[in-house]
Amino acid sequence: MDISREKGRQAFITLLVDWSLCSTDSLRLDPSIRYALSDNVGNRCLEIDVYEIDESTSQVERRTYYSKECIGGAESLIGPRTRYFAAAPCLELIDMPTLLIKDLWIPMNGNCADDMHDGRLALDVIHKNFGNSSEFSGSFPQLVSAGPVYINRGRELVEDTTTTAFAGLPGISKVRQHRRIVTKWAGKMISTATYEDQVIIAIADAMTAYNVVYEKCKVLHGNITDRAILLKESADGVTGLLAEFDYATLLSDTGDIGDTCGAVDTGTTVEPELPELSMFWPIHRLEGSVVPHTRLGDCESLLYLICVLGTFGINKAEQEKFAKVVKERYARCQPKALRIKEWNTGAAEDIALSKRNHTETMRAFGRNILSKMKQHPSLSDLAVDIYKVLFQHPSLSDNSEDVVDPLVLRHPFEAEIVANLLTVLEDHKQRAIKARAVREANAATAAEVARGAAVAAPSPTPAPEPSSAAGPSRRRRRVELPLTGPAASTRSKTSHQSHNA
Numbered sequence: 001m002d003i004s005r006e007k008g009r010q011a012f013i014t015l016l017v018d019w020s021l022c023s024t025d026s027l028r029l030d031p032s033i034r035y036a037l038s039d040n041v042g043n044r045c046l047e048i049d050v051y052e053i054d055e056s057t058s059q060v061e062r063r064t065y066y067s068k069e070c071i072g073g074a075e076s077l078i079g080p081r082t083r084y085f086a087a088a089p090c091l092e093l094i095d096m097p098t099l100l101i102k103d104l105w106i107p108m109n110g111n112c113a114d115d116m117h118d119g120r121l122a123l124d125v126i127h128k129n130f131g132n133s134s135e136f137s138g139s140f141p142q143l144v145s146a147g148p149v150y151i152n153r154g155r156e157l158v159e160d161t162t163t164t165a166f167a168g169l170p171g172i173s174k175v176r177q178h179r180r181i182v183t184k185w186a187g188k189m190i191s192t193a194t195y196e197d198q199v200i201i202a203i204a205d206a207m208t209a210y211n212v213v214y215e216k217c218k219v220l221h222g223n224i225t226d227r228a229i230l231l232k233e234s235a236d237g238v239t240g241l242l243a244e245f246d247y248a249t250l251l252s253d254t255g256d257i258g259d260t261c262g263a264v265d266t267g268t269t270v271e272p273e274l275p276e277l278s279m280f281w282p283i284h285r286l287e288g289s290v291v292p293h294t295r296l297g298d299c300e301s302l303l304y305l306i307c308v309l310g311t312f313g314i315n316k317a318e319q320e321k322f323a324k325v326v327k328e329r330y331a332r333c334q335p336k337a338l339r340i341k342e343w344n345t346g347a348a349e350d351i352a353l354s355k356r357n358h359t360e361t362m363r364a365f366g367r368n369i370l371s372k373m374k375q376h377p378s379l380s381d382l383a384v385d386i387y388k389v390l391f392q393h394p395s396l397s398d399n400s401e402d403v404v405d406p407l408v409l410r411h412p413f414e415a416e417i418v419a420n421l422l423t424v425l426e427d428h429k430q431r432a433i434k435a436r437a438v439r440e441a442n443a444a445t446a447a448e449v450a451r452g453a454a455v456a457a458p459s460p461t462p463a464p465e466p467s468s469a470a471g472p473s474r475r476r477r478r479v480e481l482p483l484t485g486p487a488a489s490t491r492s493k494t495s496h497q498s499h500n501a
Contacts (some may be wrong), residue, residue, distance in 0.1 A: 047066060048180070058479070072189065127138055130217075143182075162175055186241050190202055192316075193314050202239070206240040220293070221298055278344045279339065280308070284407055291407050311372045378435070390421070
């Protein structure tokens with residue numbers, strides 16, 4: 001690499017760019033996120049710039065937020081590269097974050113600057129329909145601010161895109177735009193749950209909100225994943241929220257696809273944006289088939305989400321433990337790989353084929369998927385019931401030769417199938433509420449028993465205090481020890497003579 005020549009300098013810059021392609025800094029070093037001191041002791045925090053265009057002046061305005069931690073990283077070099085920051089509007093409130101900043105790189109159709117792939121259009125529609133007084137207003141994140149990220153180029157601000165960042169470098173073909181969206185803190189990711197019942201309640205609540213959004217706002221979510229369902233804890237327990245509208249679609253009054261808020265396929269081949277998205281995407285979407293994406297596709301994604309959580313674990317601690325166990329088993333006996341891992345391995349059509357094979361019959365579903373969910377029986381039972389609703393609907397029993405794809409047959413029964421699925425979710429939610437009550441009662445009983453045992457336990461006997469020279473005199477008791485030898489015989493004679501006298 002000769003940096004004295006133009007080719008060598010270009011190769012050197014390309015190498016630096018490749019080095020900066022990491023999950024921590026997303027596409028590269030980010031000048032709009034900086035380290036700063038959060039106090040006088042030397043603790044550091046992040047300053048995060050969010051830009052908006054003032055509609056009255058058409059000027060770009062910058063607002064800075066403050067964060068102590070990134071609560072969700074960009075785990076892959078491909079895809080949206082989304083990061084999440086718990087943030088505050090000012091430095092004084094940094095220990096009490098009330099906002100969530102979503103930092104993402106979205107795919108663009110050419111250089112179209114008004115692509116709405118960050119979900120804000122869907123959130124605007126939702127909040128216009130519900131407002132703050134609706135019972136469902138707390139079931140979705142509330143939008144605070146959103147817009148593209150700008151960087152300084154000389155004396156002007158330009159939009160931060162892959163075209164701008166990597167201008168002139170080879171191999172950069174897909175155009176992406178850097179955006180940030182700020183919402184009020186709604187809840188934690190579902191992966192922070194501790195118990196199965198919390199996960200089931202959150203899923204049921206989120207899917208209820210999902211259907212309300214579809215019916216009242218004509219918004220099809222389009223991307224049910226582990227990041228789409230949030231968990232909110234309160235004194236009354238947990239509730240679920242629906243988030244991540246990046247792939248949402250606005251429907252017309254007739255139910256046809258209208259404006260897209262994200263990359264939703266309508267019959268064309270679409271590659272998943274991330275390996276982890278392929279685990280949740282429905283079969284027809286992976287295949288790019290003629291089957292339109294409706295609520296049935298999102299319900300299918302929900303089934304895959306439940307299977308993933310039930311297999312790998314509902315939280316990070318369980319997932320790490322599961323990974324360790326699998327690694328140890330492989331080291332000992334090299335068992336067969338988990339079938340569910342085929343859902344994010346290979347090309348989209350290969351993943352779709354694996355899902356078809358695993359869901360072909362209940363027996364295949366049980367052997368390949370349910371058998372690995374034994375650690376979470378409640379999630380396994382829920383998966384069984386959802387599978388029956390989606391894949392054992394009477395419309396799928398037609399085996400005529402004219403039918404190419406059985407998933408086409410269930411499409412006219414969308415409303416019926418979704419209604420049945422919501423009934424199943426509500427039933428399992430009530431079971432989870434009862435399970436939570438039993439768990440909390442057992443915990444209270446155990447705590448009460450522990451407190452009672454601590455009270456009833458005898459206090460330890462204190463050690464005797466050493467006598468003080470200034471204290472009251474005590475008569476010492478004389479203890480005579482038995483004598484042996486000549487002294488013993490002499491004393492025995494003396495005692496005998498005294499007795500005779």
